[in-house]
Amino acid sequence: MPTITTRMGDGSLIELTDSELCKEVEQGTIDASKRGKISPLSQDEIEHLVDICAMPQKFVSVERGKEVVLTFDAGTLKIMRLGIPVGRMQTIQLYERAFGSDTMELAHVDYSFKQVKPIVAEEEHEMEQALLVTVLPLFYGAMPNLGLYTKPDGPLPNPSELLPMGKIPEARAAQEEAVEMAVKDIVYVSGRMYEAGADGINLDTVGAAGDADFLAALNATRVLKKRFPGIRVELGMAGEFVLGFHGELRFDGERLAGLYPHQQVKIAEKAGVDIFGAVVNTNSSMSFPWNLARAVTFIKACAESANIPVHANVGMGVGGIPLREIPPIDAVSRVSKAMAELTRLDGL
Amino acid sequence: MGMAITHALAAGMGGVRTAGDLVARTQISRGMRLKEAKEYVASKLRVSVTDLSDETVMDEVRDDLDIGKIRAFGGKAKGIEAKIRISELLDIQINCVDRFNRLISGGRKA
Numbered sequence: 001m002p003t004i005t006t007r008m009g010d011g012s013l014i015e016l017t018d019s020e021l022c023k024e025v026e027q028g029t030i031d032a033s034k035r036g037k038i039s040p041l042s043q044d045e046i047e048h049l050v051d052i053c054a055m056p057q058k059f060v061s062v063e064r065g066k067e068v069v070l071t072f073d074a075g076t077l078k079i080m081r082l083g084i085p086v087g088r089m090q091t092i093q094l095y096e097r098a099f100g101s102d103t104m105e106l107a108h109v110d111y112s113f114k115q116v117k118p119i120v121a122e123e124e125h126e127m128e129q130a131l132l133v134t135v136l137p138l139f140y141g142a143m144p145n146l147g148l149y150t151k152p153d154g155p156l157p158n159p160s161e162l163l164p165m166g167k168i169p170e171a172r173a174a175q176e177e178a179v180e181m182a183v184k185d186i187v188y189v190s191g192r193m194y195e196a197g198a199d200g201i202n203l204d205t206v207g208a209a210g211d212a213d214f215l216a217a218l219n220a221t222r223v224l225k226k227r228f229p230g231i232r233v234e235l236g237m238a239g240e241f242v243l244g245f246h247g248e249l250r251f252d253g254e255r256l257a258g259l260y261p262h263q264q265v266k267i268a269e270k271a272g273v274d275i276f277g278a279v280v281n282t283n284s285s286m287s288f289p290w291n292l293a294r295a296v297t298f299i300k301a302c303a304e305s306a307n308i309p310v311h312a313n314v315g316m317g318v319g320g321i322p323l324r325e326i327p328p329i330d331a332v333s334r335v336s337k338a339m340a341e342l343t344r345l346d347g348l
Numbered sequence: 349m350g351m352a353i354t355h356a357l358a359a360g361m362g363g364v365r366t367a368g369d370l371v372a373r374t375q376i377s378r379g380m381r382l383k384e385a386k387e388y389v390a391s392k393l394r395v396s397v398t399d400l401s402d403e404t405v406m407d408e409v410r411d412d413l414d415i416g417k418i419r420a421f422g423g424k425a426k427g428i429e430a431k432i433r434i435s436e437l438l439d440i441q442i443n444c445v446d447r448f449n450r451l452i453s454g455g456r457k458a
Contacts, residue, residue: 059354059357059358060358061357061358061359062358062359064398064401065397065398065401066359067359067360067361067362067368067400067401068359068360068361068382069360069361069368069371069372069375069382069385070352070355070356070359070360070361070363070368070372071372072352078352095352095363096363096364096369096418097364097418097419098418099352099353099356099363100353100356100357100360100362100363100365100368101352101356101360101363101368102356102360102361102362102363102368102369102371102372103369103372103376128444131427131428131444132427132428132444133426133427133428134427135364135369135415135416135426135427135430135431135434136363136364136368136369136372137369137372137373137376138444194443195447196447197443197444197447197448198443198444199373199376199377199442199443199444200376230441230443232376232377274376274379275375275376308379308381309375309379309380309381309382309385314351314355315351316351321351326350327350327351329350329354332350332351332354332355332358333354333357333358336354336355336358336359337358337359339359340359344381345382346375346381346382346385347372347375347382348355348359348360
């Protein structure tokens with residue numbers, strides 16, 4: 001019986017028959033549907049996804065006219081991480097003139113608003129210079145990174161130490177205080193970068209420290225929009241599900257813990273976010289078709305419920321991309337194609 | 349790194365090679381969803397929506413309108429010069445263009 005070469009969520013190669021591939025896709029969409037209480041993919045959509053996964057080509061691409069806009073997180077850090085000594089301004093120019101990028105992001109290597117605060121003058125200078133010599137839209141990006149506000153990196157008691165001791169009120173109080181501190185740092189740095197001319201601010205990896213992290217990003221966005229009506233904010237999530245590390249935090253009365261992408265985007269809209277970066281985690285123990293079907297189902301629901309542009313996160317270990325430091329191009333290009341053709345999303 | 353290039357080739361608009369930066373700007377500054385943003389830019393450039401991702405068409409359009417290209421020859425608009433023209437052409441606000449205009453007219457703050 002002929003088989004189709006595909007992969008596991010960890011990137012390793014596997015062979016599936018036609019019926020096995022169909023079953024993986026069906027089970028992936030059902031998993032997303034059950035967890036998110038959203039509609040599964042239709043039979044036509046399942047068949048389209050199976051076709052994409054079964055294509056014999058190593059590299060696949062979207063149909064003409066189905067292209068989407070690309071935004072980036074940790075933009076200027078990617079070449080630096082490869083050990084290539086290229087400055088950030090040159091990296092932005094490479095993305096613009098050599099890599100076909102629609103937008104780009106200036107970022108500091110520590111990628112956290114708290115760490116950028118003391119050196120914001122250096123960041124402003126680089127942003128201003130980069131804006132003079134480039135044409136594409138340029139964001140400034142960093143993470144709320146609430147973990148930096150608790151011991152040993154910050155002044156507050158560490159909730160991870162308090163919770164095992166049963167000190168739940170103390171752990172919650174520490175997180176609530178960290179939200180206040182993070183909002184001040186995000187607003188300060190973002191305001192300075194906006195005044196330097198940035199096209200937008202990318203609050204990235206939001207929710208990495210749970211619901212308090214998400215709340216800090218939402219509150220900061222609301223303050224920024226009030227203080228700088230022209231500022232544009234992209235908010236990219238860290239995971240598909242808001243972890244209830246605090247458990248009782250709310251934004252405009254809505255509990256944040258447990259929200260999935262199609263619910264997160266509605267809260268982001270209320271805060272004033274302009275572009276929402278939805279995330280769906282990859283399960284490395286399941287197959288690539290299962291993960292891709294699951295990711296497409298979540299992103300489709302998110303894009304359909306949104307009034308603002310949605311850009312799906314499709315980096316290593318999210319959006320169906322295998323969890324590898326060097327993700328295989330056959331899988332990456334299939335994720336691109338599937339997201340652009342099967343959902344109403346606006347970008348990647 | 350390879351992922352950024354793969355996504356750009358597999359599903360990206362093409363950036364400054366085509367009209368990707370312009371559609372992105374419209375999404376950012378006007379909050380338009382993708383379909384609406386593409387239609388808006390296409391109407392401003394007087395091209396079809398599918399032309400927006402076509403290198404051959406957009407190379408000529410960008411050259412004619414002088415709004416920046418990946419390789420802008422001498423005498424052509426580059427960097428902030430191109431963005432000033434894009435802001436006027438698309439009738440959108442570009443933060444750094446506003447800042448530039450403020451600074452050259454003597455203003456310091458927003």
